[in-house]
Amino acid sequence: MNEFFSSLNIMDYVWCFIVGGLICVIGQILIDKTKITSARILVLFVTLGAILGGLGIYQYIVDFAGAGATVPITGFGYNLAKGAIKGVNELGLVGAFTGGVKAAAGGIAAAVFFGYVASLISKPKMKKQ
């Protein structure tokens, strides 16, 4: 266990925290200053992540901030785009279709499965909020 903690680089966490936080702040400003709903924020961010991933820009942020860039939903878009590019390299045109989902399969499957199970076991919503 000590061995694990000594393998950690504190600066990784500082940048992860700052970059991850800033991406969320961008979302918060959009919510507060515009009429964009949070659902649209998610769509906007995932698309933006895919585009920035495709342009290779997001890779720099990921290299720099680690999970600070991959955990926000933009990282999901980046992951899809990265997978699509990898797919094209391996399989050509088919890879453009299979690669993205293949790369994000774990997240999508987990979201569907845990989402369904959690909904089943959920307590009914309280009336007073």
Next chain:
Amino acid sequence: MDKIETNKQYQDYVDKKTPNSPIIKNCFNAFWVGGLICSIGQLILDVCKFRGFDTEVSGTISSIILIGISAFLTGLNLFNKIGKFAGAGSIVPITGFSNSIVSPAMEYKSEGYVMGVGSKMFTVAGPVLVFGISASIIVGIIYLIFNTQSITLV
């Protein structure tokens, strides 16, 4: 509080209340909660790497764990408390994606387990997947067309 009678008065009341809805405070809360969630992701990532998984698999594992945790927190009505406090800080990370699946599903539970939970799960997640996957296919096709050029990506 005075009784609000006309729409105008109501609008004035809303304007008076909302603009100085403390955006700085909201952003600060979004910042540190968002940062914290990402740091938890980084910690899971580092544990996985330490256990000998490669970067890609570690990333997948940390997404799965974060998604799982937030799905169950939503199911237990705890996530919306965090969400109310942190705003985008809990929506923008992958936890928000998971939350967006569970919360509509919970609301429509009474409509049954197939057409209620099963379909309403995707009220928000559906568009996210549609746009995300479509964008990735377009990226792949553009890359396929131009990959002999200098735009070598990733």
